[in-house]
Amino acid sequence: MLLSICIVNWNTREDLRRCLDSLAAGAGALEIEVFVVDNASDDGSPAMVERDFPQVRLLRNPSNTGFAHANNQAIRQCRGDYVLLLNSDTLVSPGTLAVLVVGMEAHPEAGIGGPKLLNGDGSLQYSCRRFPTFTAGIFRNSAFGQWFSRNKKVRDYLMTDFDHASIAEVDWVSGAALCIRRAALERIGLLDERYFMYCEDVDWCYTVGQAGWKVLYFPEAVITHIIGRSSDLVVEKMVRAHHRSMRLFYWKHYAPKTFPLIRWLPPLGIRVRLQLVLWSKRREARHGKRTAEGRQGSPVS
Secondary structure, eight states, X not given: OEEEEEEEESSOHHHHHHHHHHHHHHHTTOEEEEEEEEESOSSSHHHHHHHHXXXXXXXXXXXXXXXXXXXXXXXXXXXXXXXXXXXXTEEEOTTHHHHHHHHHHHOTTEEEEXXXXXXXXXXXXXXXXXXXXXXXXXXXXXXXHHHSTTOHHHHHHHTTTSOSOSOEEESEEOTTEEEEEHHHHHHHOSOOTTOSSSSHHHHHHHHHHHTTOEEEEEEEEEEEEXXXXXXXXXXXXXXXXXXXXXXXXXXXXXXXXXXXGGTTXXXXXXXXXXXXXXXXXXHHHHHHHHHHHHHXXXXXX
Protein backbone atom coordinates (compact mmCIF):
# COMPACT_ATOMS: atom_id res chain seq x y z
CA MET A 1 0.00 0.00 0.00
CA LEU A 2 1.50 3.31 -1.11
CA LEU A 3 0.53 6.73 0.28
CA SER A 4 1.45 9.80 -1.76
CA ILE A 5 1.93 12.97 0.30
CA CYS A 6 1.60 16.42 -1.30
CA ILE A 7 2.92 19.44 0.60
CA VAL A 8 2.60 22.98 -0.75
CA ASN A 9 5.10 25.44 0.70
CA TRP A 10 5.39 29.19 0.70
CA ASN A 11 8.04 30.69 2.98
CA THR A 12 7.68 28.24 5.87
CA ARG A 13 11.17 26.71 5.79
CA GLU A 14 11.53 25.68 9.42
CA ASP A 15 7.93 24.47 9.71
CA LEU A 16 8.45 22.48 6.52
CA ARG A 17 11.65 20.97 7.92
CA ARG A 18 9.85 19.82 11.06
CA CYS A 19 6.95 18.46 9.01
CA LEU A 20 9.23 16.43 6.76
CA ASP A 21 11.18 15.18 9.79
CA SER A 22 7.94 13.85 11.28
CA LEU A 23 6.90 11.79 8.27
CA ALA A 24 9.10 8.72 8.77
CA ALA A 25 7.75 8.03 12.26
CA GLY A 26 4.29 9.04 11.10
CA ALA A 27 4.32 6.45 8.35
CA GLY A 28 5.53 3.53 10.45
CA ALA A 29 5.68 0.50 8.11
CA LEU A 30 3.55 2.24 5.48
CA GLU A 31 5.27 2.99 2.18
CA ILE A 32 5.16 6.69 1.30
CA GLU A 33 6.30 9.01 -1.44
CA VAL A 34 6.58 12.72 -0.69
CA PHE A 35 6.22 15.72 -3.00
CA VAL A 36 6.94 19.31 -2.00
CA VAL A 37 5.66 22.00 -4.35
CA ASP A 38 7.32 25.31 -3.59
CA ASN A 39 5.38 28.41 -4.61
CA ALA A 40 8.32 30.78 -5.20
CA SER A 41 9.56 30.98 -1.60
CA ASP A 42 12.38 33.41 -0.91
CA ASP A 43 13.33 32.01 2.51
CA GLY A 44 15.61 29.21 1.31
CA SER A 45 12.96 26.48 1.54
CA PRO A 46 13.79 24.76 -1.79
CA ALA A 47 17.51 24.64 -1.03
CA MET A 48 16.78 23.16 2.40
CA VAL A 49 14.63 20.41 0.89
CA GLU A 50 17.24 19.57 -1.75
CA ARG A 51 20.05 19.49 0.82
CA ASP A 52 18.39 17.77 3.77
CA PHE A 53 15.64 15.64 2.19
CA PRO A 54 17.00 14.22 -1.08
CA GLN A 55 14.30 11.51 -1.07
CA VAL A 56 11.59 14.16 -1.44
CA ARG A 57 10.49 15.13 -4.94
CA LEU A 58 10.72 18.91 -5.15
CA LEU A 59 8.71 20.89 -7.68
CA ARG A 60 9.57 24.60 -7.98
CA ASN A 61 7.16 27.25 -9.23
CA PRO A 62 8.47 30.61 -10.48
CA SER A 63 5.46 32.34 -8.88
CA ASN A 64 2.83 31.63 -6.25
CA THR A 65 0.26 29.66 -8.22
CA GLY A 66 -2.06 28.98 -5.28
CA PHE A 67 -2.86 25.96 -3.13
CA ALA A 68 -5.09 24.03 -5.54
CA HIS A 69 -2.86 24.46 -8.60
CA ALA A 70 0.29 23.50 -6.71
CA ASN A 71 -1.30 20.40 -5.20
CA ASN A 72 -2.55 19.35 -8.62
CA GLN A 73 1.01 19.53 -9.96
CA ALA A 74 2.04 16.91 -7.42
CA ILE A 75 -1.14 14.83 -7.69
CA ARG A 76 -0.55 14.34 -11.42
CA GLN A 77 2.72 12.59 -10.54
CA CYS A 78 1.44 10.59 -7.56
CA ARG A 79 1.42 6.80 -7.77
CA GLY A 80 -0.24 6.07 -4.43
CA ASP A 81 -3.39 4.13 -3.65
CA TYR A 82 -4.18 7.14 -1.46
CA VAL A 83 -3.15 10.78 -1.76
CA LEU A 84 -2.71 12.98 1.32
CA LEU A 85 -2.80 16.76 1.12
CA LEU A 86 -0.67 17.96 4.03
CA ASN A 87 0.12 21.50 5.14
CA SER A 88 3.74 22.44 5.69
CA ASP A 89 2.91 23.69 9.20
CA THR A 90 1.92 20.27 10.51
CA LEU A 91 3.58 17.63 12.68
CA VAL A 92 2.53 14.03 12.09
CA SER A 93 2.29 11.88 15.22
CA PRO A 94 4.02 8.46 15.14
CA GLY A 95 1.97 5.87 13.28
CA THR A 96 -0.72 8.34 12.26
CA LEU A 97 -0.43 7.88 8.50
CA ALA A 98 -0.68 4.11 8.84
CA VAL A 99 -3.74 4.50 11.09
CA LEU A 100 -5.38 6.81 8.56
CA VAL A 101 -4.82 4.45 5.63
CA VAL A 102 -5.91 1.40 7.64
CA GLY A 103 -9.08 3.30 8.55
CA MET A 104 -9.76 4.10 4.90
CA GLU A 105 -9.17 0.47 3.96
CA ALA A 106 -11.65 -0.66 6.62
CA HIS A 107 -14.27 1.75 5.24
CA PRO A 108 -14.42 1.30 1.45
CA GLU A 109 -17.37 3.70 1.34
CA ALA A 110 -15.04 6.56 2.35
CA GLY A 111 -13.78 8.61 -0.58
CA ILE A 112 -12.06 11.11 1.72
CA GLY A 113 -10.79 10.78 5.28
CA GLY A 114 -9.32 13.22 7.73
CA PRO A 115 -7.40 12.84 11.00
CA LYS A 116 -7.90 14.62 14.30
CA LEU A 117 -6.06 17.95 14.20
CA LEU A 118 -4.62 19.56 17.31
CA ASN A 119 -3.46 23.12 17.87
CA GLY A 120 0.10 23.80 18.90
CA ASP A 121 -0.90 23.81 22.57
CA GLY A 122 -2.50 20.37 22.25
CA SER A 123 -6.09 21.61 22.22
CA LEU A 124 -8.60 20.32 19.69
CA GLN A 125 -8.84 21.99 16.30
CA TYR A 126 -12.29 21.82 14.73
CA SER A 127 -11.14 20.28 11.46
CA CYS A 128 -14.25 18.23 10.60
CA ARG A 129 -17.32 20.32 9.88
CA ARG A 130 -20.75 20.63 8.33
CA PHE A 131 -21.14 22.43 5.04
CA PRO A 132 -21.26 26.22 5.40
CA THR A 133 -24.56 28.05 5.66
CA PHE A 134 -25.34 31.73 5.19
CA THR A 135 -26.04 32.24 8.91
CA ALA A 136 -22.89 30.46 10.03
CA GLY A 137 -20.88 32.59 7.62
CA ILE A 138 -22.25 35.81 9.08
CA PHE A 139 -21.33 34.84 12.64
CA ARG A 140 -18.10 32.91 12.06
CA ASN A 141 -14.91 35.01 12.49
CA SER A 142 -16.73 38.33 12.28
CA ALA A 143 -17.75 41.12 14.62
CA PHE A 144 -21.16 39.46 14.96
CA GLY A 145 -19.43 36.29 16.09
CA GLN A 146 -17.64 38.17 18.85
CA TRP A 147 -20.97 39.50 20.10
CA PHE A 148 -22.74 36.13 19.81
CA SER A 149 -19.91 33.67 20.42
CA ARG A 150 -22.21 30.77 21.33
CA ASN A 151 -24.38 31.04 18.23
CA LYS A 152 -25.94 27.63 17.50
CA LYS A 153 -25.38 27.90 13.74
CA VAL A 154 -21.64 28.30 14.29
CA ARG A 155 -21.58 25.45 16.80
CA ASP A 156 -23.34 23.22 14.28
CA TYR A 157 -20.97 24.28 11.49
CA LEU A 158 -17.87 23.58 13.62
CA MET A 159 -19.43 20.45 15.16
CA THR A 160 -18.37 21.68 18.60
CA ASP A 161 -20.97 19.45 20.29
CA PHE A 162 -19.41 16.33 18.71
CA ASP A 163 -16.96 14.62 21.10
CA HIS A 164 -14.36 14.07 18.33
CA ALA A 165 -13.55 10.71 19.90
CA SER A 166 -15.15 8.32 17.43
CA ILE A 167 -15.12 7.66 13.71
CA ALA A 168 -17.91 9.70 12.15
CA GLU A 169 -19.32 10.68 8.80
CA VAL A 170 -18.93 14.43 8.34
CA ASP A 171 -19.55 16.89 5.52
CA TRP A 172 -15.93 17.96 5.04
CA VAL A 173 -12.48 17.80 6.55
CA SER A 174 -9.71 20.38 6.48
CA GLY A 175 -7.30 20.42 3.56
CA ALA A 176 -4.50 20.81 6.10
CA ALA A 177 -4.56 17.00 6.25
CA LEU A 178 -6.98 15.42 3.79
CA CYS A 179 -6.63 11.88 2.44
CA ILE A 180 -8.42 10.90 -0.77
CA ARG A 181 -8.83 7.40 -2.17
CA ARG A 182 -7.38 6.87 -5.65
CA ALA A 183 -10.69 5.54 -6.99
CA ALA A 184 -12.53 8.64 -5.74
CA LEU A 185 -9.86 10.93 -7.15
CA GLU A 186 -10.12 9.31 -10.56
CA ARG A 187 -13.88 9.73 -10.49
CA ILE A 188 -14.14 13.38 -9.37
CA GLY A 189 -10.91 14.76 -10.81
CA LEU A 190 -8.34 17.24 -9.54
CA LEU A 191 -8.86 20.23 -7.27
CA ASP A 192 -10.67 23.17 -8.86
CA GLU A 193 -7.88 25.64 -9.60
CA ARG A 194 -10.23 28.60 -9.64
CA TYR A 195 -9.76 28.50 -5.87
CA PHE A 196 -6.45 30.25 -5.27
CA MET A 197 -6.62 29.40 -1.59
CA TYR A 198 -9.38 28.26 0.79
CA CYS A 199 -12.61 26.32 0.14
CA GLU A 200 -10.96 23.90 -2.30
CA ASP A 201 -11.20 21.28 0.46
CA VAL A 202 -14.90 22.01 1.02
CA ASP A 203 -15.47 21.85 -2.74
CA TRP A 204 -13.67 18.50 -3.08
CA CYS A 205 -15.59 16.95 -0.17
CA TYR A 206 -18.88 18.26 -1.56
CA THR A 207 -18.07 16.76 -4.97
CA VAL A 208 -17.06 13.44 -3.41
CA GLY A 209 -20.42 13.31 -1.64
CA GLN A 210 -22.27 14.09 -4.84
CA ALA A 211 -20.43 11.17 -6.46
CA GLY A 212 -21.73 8.77 -3.82
CA TRP A 213 -18.74 8.53 -1.49
CA LYS A 214 -18.60 9.39 2.22
CA VAL A 215 -16.24 11.72 4.09
CA LEU A 216 -15.05 10.18 7.37
CA TYR A 217 -13.24 11.55 10.41
CA PHE A 218 -10.64 9.26 12.05
CA PRO A 219 -9.79 10.50 15.57
CA GLU A 220 -7.07 7.91 16.27
CA ALA A 221 -4.93 9.49 13.56
CA VAL A 222 -3.50 12.65 15.12
CA ILE A 223 -1.69 15.57 13.48
CA THR A 224 -0.68 18.88 15.05
CA HIS A 225 -1.45 21.91 12.88
CA ILE A 226 -0.04 25.37 13.55
CA ILE A 227 -2.67 27.41 11.71
CA GLY A 228 -1.81 30.13 9.22
CA ARG A 229 1.99 30.24 9.19
CA SER A 230 1.97 31.23 5.51
CA SER A 231 -1.26 33.21 5.44
CA ASP A 232 -0.22 35.23 8.50
CA LEU A 233 2.44 36.83 6.32
CA VAL A 234 -0.21 38.49 4.13
CA VAL A 235 -3.34 38.62 6.27
CA GLU A 236 -5.48 41.03 4.26
CA LYS A 237 -4.73 39.31 0.93
CA MET A 238 -5.70 35.98 2.45
CA VAL A 239 -8.95 37.37 3.87
CA ARG A 240 -9.88 38.64 0.42
CA ALA A 241 -8.87 35.33 -1.18
CA HIS A 242 -11.00 33.45 1.34
CA HIS A 243 -14.09 35.48 0.49
CA ARG A 244 -13.52 35.12 -3.25
CA SER A 245 -13.43 31.37 -2.68
CA MET A 246 -16.62 31.53 -0.62
CA ARG A 247 -18.38 33.27 -3.50
CA LEU A 248 -17.08 30.72 -5.97
CA PHE A 249 -18.27 27.83 -3.82
CA TYR A 250 -21.70 29.44 -3.49
CA TRP A 251 -22.14 30.05 -7.24
CA LYS A 252 -20.87 26.59 -8.10
CA HIS A 253 -22.88 24.51 -5.62
CA TYR A 254 -25.60 26.52 -3.86
CA ALA A 255 -26.82 29.10 -6.37
CA PRO A 256 -28.30 26.55 -8.82
CA LYS A 257 -30.52 25.31 -5.98
CA THR A 258 -31.51 28.79 -4.76
CA PHE A 259 -34.72 30.53 -5.81
CA PRO A 260 -33.78 33.03 -8.58
CA LEU A 261 -35.30 36.09 -6.88
CA ILE A 262 -33.03 35.70 -3.85
CA ARG A 263 -30.00 34.16 -5.55
CA TRP A 264 -27.98 37.38 -5.25
CA LEU A 265 -28.52 37.84 -1.51
CA PRO A 266 -25.81 35.44 -0.25
CA PRO A 267 -23.08 37.01 -2.44
CA LEU A 268 -24.07 40.41 -1.08
CA GLY A 269 -23.85 38.95 2.41
CA ILE A 270 -20.37 37.64 1.65
CA ARG A 271 -19.32 41.13 0.58
CA VAL A 272 -20.65 42.56 3.84
CA ARG A 273 -18.87 39.82 5.77
CA LEU A 274 -15.60 40.64 4.00
CA GLN A 275 -15.78 44.24 5.17
CA LEU A 276 -16.62 43.17 8.72
CA VAL A 277 -13.69 40.75 8.85
CA LEU A 278 -11.28 43.30 7.36
CA TRP A 279 -12.44 45.85 9.92
CA SER A 280 -11.88 43.33 12.71
CA LYS A 281 -8.42 42.34 11.43
CA ARG A 282 -7.31 45.96 11.05
CA ARG A 283 -8.57 46.71 14.55
CA GLU A 284 -6.63 43.73 15.91
CA ALA A 285 -3.52 44.86 14.05
CA ARG A 286 -3.79 48.40 15.44
CA HIS A 287 -4.32 47.06 18.93
CA GLY A 288 -1.35 44.71 18.57
CA LYS A 289 0.86 47.54 17.34
CA ARG A 290 -0.16 49.78 20.22
CA THR A 291 0.48 46.95 22.68
CA ALA A 292 3.96 46.38 21.26
CA GLU A 293 4.73 50.11 21.38
CA GLY A 294 3.54 50.21 24.96
CA ARG A 295 5.92 47.44 25.94
CA GLN A 296 8.79 49.39 24.37
CA GLY A 297 7.89 52.49 26.34
CA SER A 298 6.74 54.38 23.26
CA PRO A 299 3.79 56.77 23.38
CA VAL A 300 0.49 55.19 22.37
CA SER A 301 -1.51 57.25 19.89
